[in-house]
Amino acid sequence: GQATSGQQDLRLTFQPVATLRDFGKGVTCIRFAPSHLGLQLASACNDGKVRVHHGGGGVWRVESELEADGAGFGSHVNCVS
Numbered sequence: 001g002q003a004t005s006g007q008q009d010l011r012l013t014f015q016p017v018a019t020l021r022d023f024g025k026g027v028t029c030i031r032f033a034p035s036h037l038g039l040q041l042a043s044a045c046n047d048g049k050v051r052v053h054h055g056g057g058g059v060w061r062v063e064s065e066l067e068a069d070g071a072g073f074g075s076h077v078n079c080v081s
Contacts, residue, residue, distance in 0.1 A: 018060050020053060023045045023047070024047040024049075026046045027045050027046075028046060028078065029043065030044075038054070038056075039054065040053065044077045045077070049077065051064070051065050051066075052064045052066075
């Protein structure tokens with residue numbers, strides 16, 4: 001919106017720095033780890049898997065992949081930080 005007297009119009013803009021392509025279906029959730037654990041994030045996907053990604057040197061790699069018993073395509077999973 002427009003800034004009113006005495007207020008600034010602050011907008012955040014983000015620039016993509018990496019694209020994760022390790023998914024068989026749509027991503028339902030992404031959570032970053034606390035900073036003391038390093039550059040990591042967890043992603044949950046409609047293929048029933050939660051993946052932990054590690055970033056370093058501008059490259060993100062899947063560090064581990066978790067799948068609940070009975071989960072598979074179409075399963076709803078979620079990730080927590």
